[in-house]
Amino acid sequence: MMAGRMARFDPVRVALVLAFLYLPILLLVLFSFNASRLVTIWGGFSLKWYAGLLSNRPLMDAALVSLGAAALSATLATVLGTMAAVALARHGVFAGRTAMRGMIYATLVMPEIITGVALLLFFVAIDLERGFWTIAIAHTSFTLCFVTVIVQSRLAGFDRSLEEAAMDLGAGPAATFFLVTLPLIAPAVGAGWMLAFTLSFDDLVIASFTSGPGATTLPMRIYSQVRLGVTPEINAISTLMIGVVAVAVLTASLVFKTNMVTGEATTLRGGGPVTSG
């Protein structure tokens, strides 16, 4: 029974793969609860490093900068990325369409270091003071394409006759978008926002190039502290970051899943005869 042997569930192998993926992270989380100051030797359970975080002013400031920049850039990227996706998916062939698609997708694979250097040079050239706003702008520009990709895939499976029906019933282009298109692509727009948020939240490279004095993001702060030696405090803040990102990703997938349950085909096909019983 060839198939049976191949499909056999082997817990050892699964454990090995999971260990390969998650053991380092697990250790990091574990040692954030370490009572000892030594990062590699267990000295009993304690929450003191978490308590210490609250009084660590620079780390807290950095966390606020990161959350603010992530929320702002994710929102801007979602608005612009959705507009780009609608343009690419809806407006047929327009001059420069292929070029636009290519250039939006190119930023997906652009090395971050290049984007970072380019943005730094650009901000210097236009004499823009670097700080929170330049980080937000830079993050918007590199997360925008991810939103576009997600929203466009949703639009591709979208029955155009729904929009035509709205127009036929007297809705102009704007009303059609806000009353019909947007509610139906909302799960993808939401997922795009979550992804943009997490990408911005944990970005180190681009933020390092585009930040200025007084605007240090959390990954930058962690990086600079680690260079002076790893403390369990870093473990604690990292654990919290994992928590934030995990919540964002879980929410995004739940939003998608809820939508699947209510009938993906029905939702996208306008309840048409395709799914009629």
Place this chain on the structure above:
Amino acid sequence: MPEARTTTDGRNAADALISIRGVSKAYGGVPAVTDVTLDIGQGAFFALLGPSGCGKTTLLRMLAGFETPDAGAILIGGEDVTAVPPYLRPVNMMFQSYALFPHMSVADNIAFGLKRQGLPRDEIALRVAEMVRLARLAGFETRRPHQLSGGQRQRVALARALARRPRVLLLDEPLAALDRKLREETQFELMDIQRRLGMTFIIVTHDQDEAMTLASRIGVMQAGRLAQVGTPQEIYDHPVSRVVAGFVGDINLIEGRVGAVAGRMAGFVPDGLEVNWQVAAGDAQPGERMTLALRPERLDIAASGRQGPGNAMTGTVLDAGYLGDSTLFRVALTGGAVVRVFRQNARRGDSGGLTRGMPVTLTFPADAAILLRE
């Protein structure tokens, strides 16, 4: 093509609610609709009939405003709407996919167009209630489209399109997704609603039975052109071309040559048969090669030697398909051609004693045949 011009139906052109004038549309150089001119009067139930890809849906979408003609003009109520966007046209469309908004309830779907008109709230509620009654959807107002059966969705789509009381309702293959029994019921419902509201309906269909049942007038489309416009009876009894004849109903086509023309009668010599039939001449010229079209139910079949009056041909029965109320025979003529003959069965089990291999004579009266040039 002179047929493309025979589009006014004797009504005064000024009475036409919809006037399509020389409209053409091509996609990437491939013509979809070519020079269509057509008037449709107020209160008509008009069917655009044709095989898939004949341009009928494109024509409908140009009426709705989703496509812009490359040439020509479209007038609704005397007003040129060629450049008017769909949301400002006095027409509404029922989509083949129904295109119900999945995130809205049945009532919200129906109210969608009324809200865009900016009607007061209680007026909207009244109209929605009226449409729910008309479409027999009482009790389903709060359901979402995916909680409805196919037939119910179809009625929601109809109610939503009618709610704005458009001057013209466009229906794109509205019954294609329903099963046969439901389709027949719905056909009569549609006719009833159309009569009661006195609204102009334009339906696109590839189903000739549907077009014949529903429509007061039919436009047969072929390769982007309007091949013929007329009442169902005109289209069936006087098709202008082989394509129209073949598309509407079952028909036998026999090639041959026109003989002497005398008054309104002409001789016709079918290829391979040693006969000279007398048929209605129309505009046939002596010596011209033409096609004779014969409906299977207008042929009489009898065992050889028992023929009645009229034009005759002989052959043998290839097979006999008993359909209950009638029997469909396929008969191989002496010349080699095969024709189909419908024989009504007056009594149970009656197929005239005609069986496979039996020699038979087919006869038809002079007025049963149609001479076709193309």
